[in-house]
Amino acid sequence: MPKIKVQSLTKVFGKRPKQAIKMLNEKKSKDEILKETGMTVGVNQASFEVEDGEIFVIMGLSGSGKSTLVRLLNRLINPTSGNVWIDGEDLAQMNDQQLREVRRKKMSMVFQKFGLFPFRTILQNVEYGLEVQGIDKEGRRNKALNSLELVGLKGYEDQFPDQLSGGMQQRVGLARALANDPEVLLMDEAFSALDPLIRKDMQDELLELQTTMKKTIIFITHDLDEALRIGDRIALMKDGSIVQIGTPEEILVKPANDYVEKFVEDVDRSKVLTAQHIMKRPETVNIDKHGPRVALERMQKEGISSMFVVDSNRLLKGYVTADAASEARKKEINNLKDILQNDIPKVEKETPMVDIFNIIHDSPVPVAVIDNEKLVGIIVRGAVIGALARDSEVILENE
Amino acid sequence: MNSLLEFLPRIPIAEWTKAFTDWLTSTFSFIFYPIRTHLGNFMGWSTDRLSEVPPVIIILLVVLLAFFMTGKKFGLAAFSLVGLWLIYNQGLWDRLIETFTLVLIASILSVIIGVPFGILMSKSKIAESIMKPILDFMQTMPAFVYLIPAVAFFGIGMVPGVFASLIFAVPPTVRFTNLGIRQVPTELVEAADAFGSTGTQKLFKVELPMAKATIMAGINQTVMLALSMVVIASMIGSPGLGREVVSALQRSQVGPGFVAGISIVILAIIIDRFTQSVNTAKK
Numbered sequence: 214m215p216k217i218k219v220q221s222l223t224k225v226f227g228k229r230p231k232q233a234i235k236m237l238n239e240k241k242s243k244d245e246i247l248k249e250t251g252m253t254v255g256v257n258q259a260s261f262e263v264e265d266g267e268i269f270v271i272m273g274l275s276g277s278g279k280s281t282l283v284r285l286l287n288r289l290i291n292p293t294s295g296n297v298w299i300d301g302e303d304l305a306q307m308n309d310q311q312l313r314e315v316r317r318k319k320m321s322m323v324f325q326k327f328g329l330f331p332f333r334t335i336l337q338n339v340e341y342g343l344e345v346q347g348i349d350k351e352g353r354r355n356k357a358l359n360s361l362e363l364v365g366l367k368g369y370e371d372q373f374p375d376q377l378s379g380g381m382q383q384r385v386g387l388a389r390a391l392a393n394d395p396e397v398l399l400m401d402e403a404f405s406a407l408d409p410l411i412r413k414d415m416q417d418e419l420l421e422l423q424t425t426m427k428k429t430i431i432f433i434t435h436d437l438d439e440a441l442r443i444g445d446r447i448a449l450m451k452d453g454s455i456v457q458i459g460t461p462e463e464i465l466v467k468p469a470n471d472y473v474e475k476f477v478e479d480v481d482r483s484k485v486l487t488a489q490h491i492m493k494r495p496e497t498v499n500i501d502k503h504g505p506r507v508a509l510e511r512m513q514k515e516g517i518s519s520m521f522v523v524d525s526n527r528l529l530k531g532y533v534t535a536d537a538a539s540e541a542r543k544k545e546i547n548n549l550k551d552i553l554q555n556d557i558p559k560v561e562k563e564t565p566m567v568d569i570f571n572i573i574h575d576s577p578v579p580v581a582v583i584d585n586e587k588l589v590g591i592i593v594r595g596a597v598i599g600a601l602a603r604d605s606e607v608i609l610e611n612e
Numbered sequence: 613m614n615s616l617l618e619f620l621p622r623i624p625i626a627e628w629t630k631a632f633t634d635w636l637t638s639t640f641s642f643i644f645y646p647i648r649t650h651l652g653n654f655m656g657w658s659t660d661r662l663s664e665v666p667p668v669i670i671i672l673l674v675v676l677l678a679f680f681m682t683g684k685k686f687g688l689a690a691f692s693l694v695g696l697w698l699i700y701n702q703g704l705w706d707r708l709i710e711t712f713t714l715v716l717i718a719s720i721l722s723v724i725i726g727v728p729f730g731i732l733m734s735k736s737k738i739a740e741s742i743m744k745p746i747l748d749f750m751q752t753m754p755a756f757v758y759l760i761p762a763v764a765f766f767g768i769g770m771v772p773g774v775f776a777s778l779i780f781a782v783p784p785t786v787r788f789t790n791l792g793i794r795q796v797p798t799e800l801v802e803a804a805d806a807f808g809s810t811g812t813q814k815l816f817k818v819e820l821p822m823a824k825a826t827i828m829a830g831i832n833q834t835v836m837l838a839l840s841m842v843v844i845a846s847m848i849g850s851p852g853l854g855r856e857v858v859s860a861l862q863r864s865q866v867g868p869g870f871v872a873g874i875s876i877v878i879l880a881i882i883i884d885r886f887t888q889s890v891n892t893a894k895k
Contacts, residue, residue: 317808
């Protein structure tokens with residue numbers, strides 16, 4: 214069962230939302246509805262599922278409805294139609310009491326501008342969620358201190374929010390959300406107000422925390438780089454609708470439509486694409502079966518000057534050059550082992566492209582891509598440059 | 613042409629108002645009467661107790677308080693010392709105490725009544741749309757007019773003075789409480805909700821603390837209005853500095869009128885700076 218299931222969730226801001234829903238069902242666009250009725254469609258029939266322990270990123274430009282969507286998930290905004298199930302429980306059916314319980318125990322929220330209470334100390338801020346639950350002073354103090362330590366803010370308990378930098382304030386926001394030990398974290402543009410370097414630190418820290426916490430995280434952002442960096446899956450929103458849901462690679466490599474494609478155009482692909490996206494199927498010779506003659510023939514046929522050598526299990530053994538192979542043929546050496554060279558540049562399948570640059574730059578032969586010591590592909594310089602040039606054909610043909 | 617405007621005889625609004633007030637007076641005399649007696653007694657008692665304290669001690673207390681509440685600055689303290697001594701020197705000390713008691717009681721009642729109404733107004737659009745015109749009405753109606761029903765309900769003396777001051781002075785507290793709560797940043801309200809606060813928890817743990825500065829500004833206004841009304845209320849027999857002004861007016865004695873007037877100004881400045889410093893002292 215998914216942790217959170219959302220089905221055709223819709224929010225219309227305006228006086229006669231039912232009319233707008235009807236128009237949406239008639240496939241009228243957000244702009245048409247605004248023009249005809251003056252009502253704004255915040256979220257338009259969004260459906261998705263989030264698995265336990267997943268970081269699910271909802272991304273879109275401002276006005277795309279992403280902040281509304283996340284508020285529908287804990288009913289800070291009541292949906293006009295559609296459903297949200299958390300652990301199979303329908304949020305819309307809950308009365309105030311049940312909803313409060315969910316907000317206290319199951320879901321916490323981190324806000325864009327931190328949402329800290331300026332008249333409370335850091336400790337009191339972190340304690341807030343526990344305080345409203347009626348937990349005794351000692352208990353909430355301990356939990357809050359633990360939570361502060363988790364985000365690296367031990368020793369700041371008695372300061373006030375305005376004494377801390379933006380990055381530290383958002384750590385407090387995160388600590389406050391974690392103090393309740395929720396199963397789901399809703400993060401609304403949590404890092405957007407921070408400057409780029411701090412933002413990257415916070416992203417790293419969140420990912421590191423996540424390896425031990427295993428929370429279900431719904432992360433809202435307008436920054437595609439951020440989405441690609443931290444998301445297990447990404448939902449791209451436009452005009453209140455979800456246009457594509459997929460892993461970062463899927464979004465980049467197979468954009469669902471022009472909108473997504475335009476969106477991903479400016480991404481620094483070298484950080485997202487990995488070796489497996491740009492590798493080619495390797496031409497090889499089998500050390501157990503073939504000799505220098507076969508190797509030379511194949512190289513001539515392909516028009517290449519070197520070739521990787523594998524065994525019958527496709528374990529990478531080394532490479533031979535055309536020169537060495539023709540020399541060997543002249544000297545009538547029949548075993549590839551004798552002319553094998555071992556100084557092969559190797560990368561793993563998941564190595565990001567950015568790390569391949571230096572390796573390929575210094576290497577006379579293509580880079581071998583290996584998975585469990587088995588050769589799965591090669592990368593030639595042209596492929597790297599091609600991928601950076603966003604020549605989608607290069608990428609797609611190697612998918 | 614005028615006949616066009618005379619399609620109706622004069623509407624007897626004045627008669628209606630009188631009938632309504634009479635009805636109120638007779639029907640609710642069981643409420644008005646005990647209020648008059650008890651509040652009157654209480655105020656007389658407080659004035660007496662305050663008058664028993666030697667003026668020197670009061671002046672010293674005020675000066676010390678002024679010194680510490682303004683962050684150990686001498687300005688207000690020095691002003692209080694000179695100002696209060698001057699009032700004493702002019703033989704108006706007892707009048708000052710009477711006026712102060714009236715202002716204090718009227719202000720406390722205004723806050724007790726005003727803040728809850730302000731909260732109600734901030735929470736409900738309907739309440740806001742009903743109360744806004746009423747507040748406008750209360751503030752624009754000439755203050756003297758309130759004296760008439762006050763006399764009808766409570767006779768003459770301190771109590772009707774407090775009643776009239778209350779009606780005249782309560783609007784700023786209501787308005788500023790409403791404003792203060794509505795001005796709490798959305799994100800903080802959302803944060804309170806998102807962590808599962810009940811309405812009461814949200815109000816007391818987030819909204820009121822956030823709105824405190826604005827509410828205090830409203831209370832400051834209320835206190836100042838109460839003071840101005842207390843002077844006017846002397847016309848219906850409220851004791852205090854205002855009575856000196858009224859009697860000077862009736863006898864056209866410019867000297868005593870000025871002395872009483874300047875005493876009121878001194879009291880006003882001291883009260884104003886005190887209520888303002890409550891707001892800034894915490895920062």
